[in-house]
Amino acid sequence: MNSDKKVLVCQDMDVRDSAWYWDKFFQILMLVSGVSAIFLIISIFFFITKEGFSFFFEPFSFREFFLSSVWRPTSLSNPSYGILALVIGTASVTGFAMLLAVPFSLCAAIFISEFASGRVREVLKVLVELLAAIPSVVWGFIGLSIMNPLIIDLFDVPVGLGILNSGIILGLMAAPIMTTIAEDALKAVPDHYREAAEALGATKWQVTFRVVLPAAKNGLVAAILLGIGRGFGETMAVLMTSGHSINLPTSPFDSVRALTATIAAELGETAVGSDHYRALFTLGILLFLVTFVINLTADIVVKGNKRH
Amino acid sequence: MVDPSIEILVQDLTVRYDNDIALRVDNLEIRKNEIFGIIGPAGSGKTSFLNAINRMDEFNDSMNVQGSINFGGLEVSRVKNVYALRKKIGVVFPLPVGLPLSIYENVALSPRLSGIKDKIKLDEIVERCLIRAALWEEVKDRLQQLGSLLSGGQQQRLTIARALSQEPKLLLLDEFSIAVDPVTTMRIEDVLKELKEEMTVVLVTNLVQQVRRLSERTAFFLNGELVEVGETEDFFTGTVEDQRTRDYVEGHFG
Numbered sequence: 258m259n260s261d262k263k264v265l266v267c268q269d270m271d272v273r274d275s276a277w278y279w280d281k282f283f284q285i286l287m288l289v290s291g292v293s294a295i296f297l298i299i300s301i302f303f304f305i306t307k308e309g310f311s312f313f314f315e316p317f318s319f320r321e322f323f324l325s326s327v328w329r330p331t332s333l334s335n336p337s338y339g340i341l342a343l344v345i346g347t348a349s350v351t352g353f354a355m356l357l358a359v360p361f362s363l364c365a366a367i368f369i370s371e372f373a374s375g376r377v378r379e380v381l382k383v384l385v386e387l388l389a390a391i392p393s394v395v396w397g398f399i400g401l402s403i404m405n406p407l408i409i410d411l412f413d414v415p416v417g418l419g420i421l422n423s424g425i426i427l428g429l430m431a432a433p434i435m436t437t438i439a440e441d442a443l444k445a446v447p448d449h450y451r452e453a454a455e456a457l458g459a460t461k462w463q464v465t466f467r468v469v470l471p472a473a474k475n476g477l478v479a480a481i482l483l484g485i486g487r488g489f490g491e492t493m494a495v496l497m498t499s500g501h502s503i504n505l506p507t508s509p510f511d512s513v514r515a516l517t518a519t520i521a522a523e524l525g526e527t528a529v530g531s532d533h534y535r536a537l538f539t540l541g542i543l544l545f546l547v548t549f550v551i552n553l554t555a556d557i558v559v560k561g562n563k564r565h
Numbered sequence: 566m567v568d569p570s571i572e573i574l575v576q577d578l579t580v581r582y583d584n585d586i587a588l589r590v591d592n593l594e595i596r597k598n599e600i601f602g603i604i605g606p607a608g609s610g611k612t613s614f615l616n617a618i619n620r621m622d623e624f625n626d627s628m629n630v631q632g633s634i635n636f637g638g639l640e641v642s643r644v645k646n647v648y649a650l651r652k653k654i655g656v657v658f659p660l661p662v663g664l665p666l667s668i669y670e671n672v673a674l675s676p677r678l679s680g681i682k683d684k685i686k687l688d689e690i691v692e693r694c695l696i697r698a699a700l701w702e703e704v705k706d707r708l709q710q711l712g713s714l715l716s717g718g719q720q721q722r723l724t725i726a727r728a729l730s731q732e733p734k735l736l737l738l739d740e741f742s743i744a745v746d747p748v749t750t751m752r753i754e755d756v757l758k759e760l761k762e763e764m765t766v767v768l769v770t771n772l773v774q775q776v777r778r779l780s781e782r783t784a785f786f787l788n789g790e791l792v793e794v795g796e797t798e799d800f801f802t803g804t805v806e807d808q809r810t811r812d813y814v815e816g817h818f819g
Contacts, residue, residue, distance in 0.1 A: 270639055270649045276678075277646050 305545060309538025322539075328503050328514075330523070330533040338536045340543075342503045346513030349506055350495055351488040353424030358432040358488075359481055365432070366439035366480075371465045382440070389433035397497030400426040404498065414510045418500035421509040426498050427488050435484035442476020443469060475558050482555035486548050492517040516540050569638075572597045572735060572765040573618065578632035580613045580622075580789075588613045590632075590791045593784065600757060600766040602780030602797060604773055604813070609786040611769045612659075615737045618767075619654050620647055637734065652679070655728030655764075659740040661720035663712035664727075668695075668704050671712040671723055675731035690730055697760075698726035699752040717744040725753065729760075736766045742775065754779055773814050777801055785810045 325339025369381050400422050408417030446469050454464045470477070492515075500512025501522065520537050527534040573595040580588040588610030595601045603611050613628075615621075620641060622628040634641040637653070644650045652675070664671050672691045681687060691708070695701040700722040704715070712723050721744045728736060738757075742750040757766055757779060768780055776783050776797055783797040785807075793810045800814050 268639070270637070270644045270646055270653065272649070273646050274649065277648060280648070 302545065305538055305541045309535050309540075309542050312532070312535035312539045326503070326505050328519070330527075330536055336532065338532075340516070340540065342505055343514055343516045343519055343540070345505060346499065346503075347489065347495075347515040347517070349420050349513060350423045350427055350499060350515060351485060353420055353509065354427035354431055354488045355481075355485055357425060357428035358435060358484060361428075362432040362435035362480075362484070363439055363477065365436045366443055366477075367465060367470075369436070370440050370443035371461065371469060385433045385436050385440075388429075389437060391430075393430065393491060393494040394497070396426050396430050397494040400494065400498030408510070412510065416500060416510075416512065418498055419510050419512045420499070420506055423495050423499040423513070423515075424509075426494050427491055430491065430494060431484040431487050434487055435480045438480035438483060439473075439477050442473040442480060445476060446472045479555040479559045482551055482558065486551040486555070489551065490517060490544065490548055492521045496521055516544055520544075570597055571595070571635075572637065573767075574633075574635040576633040576635075578614075578617065578630070578634060580610065580617050581629045581631075582625075583627045586789055588617075588786070588789045590614070593791060593794060595765060595767060596782075597765055598761050598763075599782060600761050600768055600780040602776035602783035603767065603769045603786060604771070604776055604783060605786035606813070608788070610789040611786050612739055613789075614786070615656065615739055615767065615769060617641075618735075618737065619651060619656055620644075623647070652731055653734045655731055655733035655736045657721075657724050657728050657736075657738045657741045659743050661717060661724050661744060663715055663720040663723050665711065665713045667709045668712045668715070668723065669708040672726050672730045675727065679731075691726075694726040694729045697729055697756050698722040699749055699756065700726055718746060718749065721745050722749065722753070734764050736760065736764050737769075738766065739769045740771060741768075742770070742772065750775075773800075785813060787813070 321337065321339055323339075323344075324341055325337060326342035326345075327337040327339045328343060329335070329337040365381075365385070369378055369385070373381060401418075404422045404425060405417035408414065408422055450468050450472060451464055454468045455461075459467070495515045496518035499515060499518065501514050501518055502512040503514050504512055506513050520540055523533070524537050527537065571594050573593075575590050575593040578588070578590040578593075579586060603614065605611050616625075616628070617630045618634055618636065618641065620630075622630045630642065636650070641650065664674070666674065669691055672694050673687045676687060676690050681690070692701060692705075695704065700719060703719065704710075712720065715723060721741060725738075725741060741753065745753065754775070757768070760766060768776065770776060777800075780797050782794065783800055784794045785792045785800070785805075787809060793805055793807050795805060799805050800810065803811060805811055805814075
């Protein structure tokens with residue numbers, strides 16, 4: 258008798274109760290949400306491609322598009338769509354910004370996470386996050402009204418708007434974000450690693466350099482890549498501080514024009530469907546692809562982090 | 566129909582990680598209301614065995630379980646409600662995992678998930694489980710503190726209390742005494758002896774003497790193979806069949 262009852266008690270493992278159905282319900286809900294997010298992204302990509310794709314057939318020529326630095330879309334008699342100068346403009350500004358921002362933000366992250374303690378750490382973290390929240394137009398304003406006269410004074414150049422100004426501003430913008438993400442990566446290194454290393458008599462710097470940094474390596478690389486993505490996609494501050502003139506730069510004081518700034522400044526004035534309009538959307542495709550590749554790389558790097 | 570005095574019946578079980586066989590068990594019975602000991606060196610497949618019973622292979626893509634595990638008359642791999650299955654099986658992992666909840670909520674979680682809302686009843690369950698896990702005296706005045714902040718040994722006992730709170734039919738203990746001092750280990754062992762009135766206990770351990778103190782029957786695993794099952798006493802009186810078992814128990818190994 259007793260054993261019969263026991264078997265019966267076990268049968269409920271074969272019964273799907275309400276908790277089981279709720280579980281399935283939420284699984285499906287999450288699936289639908291996830292799929293719709295993916296669907297939205299694909300729609301955006303589809304829209305940009307649809308608007309810009311026909312440009313590849315008609316006025317597009319590979320040589321002109323990628324190798325010419327003449328961007329003259331509004332010319333009636335002889336329009337030209339060379340983006341070389343724009344690409345170099347974006348690359349030089351972003352590159353300069355990263356040259357400044359990467360070392361600073363990594364050091365700041367190491368300081369906040371490993372060396373600062375108590376009050377100092379809390380205050381610094383809040384300040385860095387506050388910096389990250391400053392709108393880009395404000396940064397552009399700082400570049401125009403403070404950096405511009407400063408550069409003219411210091412270096413005795415006629416115009417202070419160019420790679421230098423734009424790079425510094427962009428670096429200042431990207432640094433807080435990179436610092437925050439890098440600090441998160443360092444924080445994620447378990448404390449018992451530090452304790453085990455310190456128990457060997459390692460100094461704080463030795464622990465940081467030999468144990469914490471290697472353990473957080475992937476997260477730090479991801480932070481840098483996201484910073485680059487941020488710099489690459491930034492529009493307003495670059496538009497305001499780069500001088501916005503088409504130019505193949507030869508010195509850091511030269512004015513340049515960025516891909517993003519070109520789209521922002523020109524799209525409002527083009528006729529929908531015109532060659533110019535489609536050319537700008539092709540720039541959009543290019544930007545989309547580059548940021549996609551950067552984010553994907555960051556993602557793969559972080560995934561590598563989890564496997565270890 | 567399976568013999569009702571048998572809680573777990575394992576037949577032709579193979580556990581693989583990717584393509585490497587981690588464990589092979591042709592035939593193994595665990596009886597109702599016994600403490601069943603499993604001994605064997607590291608990497609012998611003890612933990613894989615426990616994971617297979619609980620269908621933990623679903624958390625690990627590379628882990629693959631084949632063969633039959635019958636628990637309470639049902640085939641584990643074909644049970645329709647895996648959550649109800651896991652509710653019947655309490656597990657204590659070797660490294661304690663105090664959930665980031667208060668001590669009280671750690672123990673009250675499973676009863677709450679089963680729908681118990683009555684405060685008095687929950688209080689009673691929490692107290693009973695913490696007493697059984699030999700932790701109550703140390704934490705009764707700070708039940709609202711975070712469970713994950715307890716010391717290693719205390720967290721281990723917290724996980725035992727948590728496993729008991731779900732009133733399992735089967736309790737899987739994977740080296741529970743690894744972070745617990747000898748005095749407390751003895752107290753928990755005494756509790757286990759009482760618990761077998763209510764449930765079946767599978768005890769995986771590195772301490773052969775612990776098996777001798779607690780279990781009626783013991784299995785010896787070696788390199789993913791079930792070498793021998795028998796009365797625990799036979800392991801220590803030298804009446805086991807396999808020379809490797811004798812060597813391991815006597816400590817002449819490797």
